[in-house]
Amino acid sequence: xxxxxxxxxxxxxxxxxxxxxxxxxxxxxxxxxxxxxxxxxxxxxxxxxxxxxxxxxxxxxxxxxxxxxxxxxxxxxxxxxxxxxxxxxxxxxxxxxxxxxxxxx
Amino acid sequence: xxxxxxxxxxxxxxxxxxxxxxxxxxxxxxxxxxxxxxxxxxxxxxxxxxxxxxxxxxxxxxxxxxxxxxxxxxxxxxxxxxxxxxxxxxxxxxxxxxxxxxxxxxxxxxxxxxxxxxxxxxxxxxxxxxxxxxxxxxxxxxxxxxxxxxxxxxxxxxxxxxxxxxxxxxxxxxxxxxxxxxxxxxxxxxxxxxxxxxxxxxxxxxxxxxxxxxxxxxxxxxxxxxxxxxxxxxxxxxxxxxxxxxxxxxxxxxxxxxxxxxxxxxxxxxxxxxxxxxxxxxxxxxxxxxxxxxxxxxxxxxxxxxxxxxxxxxxxxxxxxxxxxxxxxxxxxxxxxxxxxxxxxxxxxxxxxxxxxxxxxxxxxxxxxxxxxxxxxxxxxxxxxxxxxxxxxxxxxxxxxxxxxxxxxxxxxxxxxxxxxxxxxxxxxxxxxxxxxxxxxxxxxxxxxxxxxxxxxxxxxxxxxxxxxxxxxxxxxxxxxxxxxxxxxxxxxxxxxxxxxxxxxxxxxxxxxxxxxxxxxxxxxxxxxxxxxxxxxxxxxxxxxxxx
Numbered sequence: 001x002x003x004x005x006x007x008x009x010x011x012x013x014x015x016x017x018x019x020x021x022x023x024x025x026x027x028x029x030x031x032x033x034x035x036x037x038x039x040x041x042x043x044x045x046x047x048x049x050x051x052x053x054x055x056x057x058x059x060x061x062x063x064x065x066x067x068x069x070x071x072x073x074x075x076x077x078x079x080x081x082x083x084x085x086x087x088x089x090x091x092x093x094x095x096x097x098x099x100x101x102x103x104x105x
Numbered sequence: 106x107x108x109x110x111x112x113x114x115x116x117x118x119x120x121x122x123x124x125x126x127x128x129x130x131x132x133x134x135x136x137x138x139x140x141x142x143x144x145x146x147x148x149x150x151x152x153x154x155x156x157x158x159x160x161x162x163x164x165x166x167x168x169x170x171x172x173x174x175x176x177x178x179x180x181x182x183x184x185x186x187x188x189x190x191x192x193x194x195x196x197x198x199x200x201x202x203x204x205x206x207x208x209x210x211x212x213x214x215x216x217x218x219x220x221x222x223x224x225x226x227x228x229x230x231x232x233x234x235x236x237x238x239x240x241x242x243x244x245x246x247x248x249x250x251x252x253x254x255x256x257x258x259x260x261x262x263x264x265x266x267x268x269x270x271x272x273x274x275x276x277x278x279x280x281x282x283x284x285x286x287x288x289x290x291x292x293x294x295x296x297x298x299x300x301x302x303x304x305x306x307x308x309x310x311x312x313x314x315x316x317x318x319x320x321x322x323x324x325x326x327x328x329x330x331x332x333x334x335x336x337x338x339x340x341x342x343x344x345x346x347x348x349x350x351x352x353x354x355x356x357x358x359x360x361x362x363x364x365x366x367x368x369x370x371x372x373x374x375x376x377x378x379x380x381x382x383x384x385x386x387x388x389x390x391x392x393x394x395x396x397x398x399x400x401x402x403x404x405x406x407x408x409x410x411x412x413x414x415x416x417x418x419x420x421x422x423x424x425x426x427x428x429x430x431x432x433x434x435x436x437x438x439x440x441x442x443x444x445x446x447x448x449x450x451x452x453x454x455x456x457x458x459x460x461x462x463x464x465x466x467x468x469x470x471x472x473x474x475x476x477x478x479x480x481x482x483x484x485x486x487x488x489x490x491x492x493x494x495x496x497x498x499x500x501x502x503x504x505x506x507x508x509x510x511x512x513x514x515x516x517x518x519x520x521x522x523x524x525x526x527x528x529x530x531x532x533x534x535x536x537x538x539x540x541x542x543x544x545x546x547x548x549x550x551x552x553x554x555x556x557x558x559x560x561x562x563x564x565x566x567x568x569x570x571x572x573x574x575x576x577x578x579x580x581x582x583x584x585x586x587x588x589x590x591x592x593x594x595x596x597x598x599x600x601x602x603x604x605x606x607x608x609x610x611x612x613x614x615x616x617x618x619x620x621x622x623x624x625x626x627x628x629x630x631x632x633x634x635x636x637x638x639x640x641x642x643x644x645x646x647x648x649x650x651x652x653x
């Protein structure tokens with residue numbers, strides 16, 4: 001298991017009021033993403049535990065794009081990765097910020 | 106003038122030689138080896154019917170079992186190299202030269218044999234191109250074909266998988282070639298006459314059906330959320346704005362996802378009746394929900410699909426069927442329809458380079474082309490207007506006189522940025538180039554040329570290449586949808602952003618696509634069983650797809 005951590009300045013704060021959201025599943029080629037609204041509004045922290053070693057530069061690119069493109073300020077994001085491809089990671093992160101901005105049901 | 110009529114005389118010789126092993130037109134299967142030895146001459150040009158789906162498997166095995174001392178140096182001209190026997194013929198030295206179109210299941214072995222100089226390659230063709238050459242410079246001396254049944258006079262019933270047979274027989278029989286058919290059974294009266302008996306010289310009763318490959322069945326259970334996202338992008342970003350009603354879908358999970366999103370996502374977008382009403386398409390099981398919900402007016406088919414026979418027969422309002430009730434397919438006509446009467450081709454590929462050339466050839470696999478390069482090309486002979494065609498033409502060349510401007514066919518390549526075994530879809534250099542150099546080919550086997558492709562769709566977005574005005578813009582548009590591949594990460598971020606401002610690149614968020622919709626619950630069927638239920642039990646999936 002490789003662990004990676006990112007602490008990034010976020011241009012936009014996550015909307016909505018939900019305190020946490022979870023998307024995805026831990027499975028081979030998939031990942032689980034837990035989002036918690038606990039960081040300062042202009043920060044996004046992302047902690048990754050991944051089964052695939054040696055992909056630090058790709059993770060770096062994926063999470064930086066995510067924080068730049070989506071509204072991720074104020075979130076602490078924990079990722080449990082089963083070796084998902086970058087396109088799956090990007091989709092899950094996008095789904096996560098959409099989910100935390102939805103009203104509680 | 107005594108030399109005229111040599112071909113007729115040669116045919117008469119073959120008929121006499123073959124007749125010694127036949128009773129009338131019927132060749133008992135036990136006589137098949139001796140019969141083939143009698144009618145095939147070394148150096149003959151032979152079409153061994155290997156279509157995309159239907160295979161003359163009995164005749165293929167019999168040909169492969171001949172002694173190369175008796176028959177050698179054959180020139181095989183066949184669209185599909187699909188069965189092991191098709192290549193055994195070369196391994197044994199019975200055949201030497203090959204002109205073909207498609208080699209799906211034999212892609213790896215054909216590559217090894219080409220490198221090992223076991224096969225002398227003529228060319229890898231598109232279907233329509235090879236069919237055309239049957240009538241000009243690759244006319245067969247002998248055609249070994251497959252049908253469902255025959256009568257004593259040689260009239261053939263092909264059933265739903267007519268495919269290439271009429272074209273092969275037309276080219277062979279009317280040019281003094283010999284036509285031999287394997288059939289499942291000989292009957293008193295065939296259900297319909299697909300091939301007239303006077304074009305068929307001999308018939309072999311195989312006692313079992315010819316082999317058919319279920320090539321177009323995609324299990325909805327294997328469709329990923331990334332593929333759903335990519336399908337949503339295609340529907341909202343291309344099908345809707347161009348109003349694409351007449352089209353062809355290639356084979357693969359991306360287009361299967363599109364088919365399964367029509368009754369759900371397409372319905373929600375209000376697109377019913379505005380897109381996807383007329384298809385040149387094999388009867389994909391994944392199109393069933395769209396047909397059942399009234400999306401599709403008409404489908405013409407290249408071939409059939411295993412298990413779809415009863416469903417197609419019960420939906421003659423949509424499909425082309427014969428007086429016997431079953432599907433009539435015809436690859437040559439359907440390819441022509443796909444080329445001239447469709448406004449869009451959309452399909453997947455294995456490699457796309459920075460100019461937009463795409464290829465399914467890798468150094469270890471030569472899968473051939475099939476129909477994609479034909480349907481995935483802009484027909485310069487087209488003259489009838491349509492909204493999508495005119496709009497695409499205007500995007501490519503906005504300043505010219507509209508009345509003198511050609512339209513453009515939409516040629517869309519769709520796929521995830523990383524494919525099977527994490528192979529990147531985007532590459533600096535196509536493997537096809539290395540292959541061409543190694544085999545000393547004049548042409549690299551390119552499936553869709555750069556100047557034909559109009560859009561590339563990945564999960565990252567849509568690149569509209571019609572709107573690119575320079576080589577540099579084109580390269581950055583491609584890099585801009587190449588995701589986290591090396592090609593994608595080496596993009597010029599500023600230029601890509603400019604292209605996005607101009608609408609050359611469109612991201613899911615630009616099109617208002619909610620990533621939460623990229624969910625398997627959006628598929629109109631999520632399993633083969635769902636497809637069967639949607640068909641009212643008419644679709645009978647082959648056993649290998651039954652997992653319940």
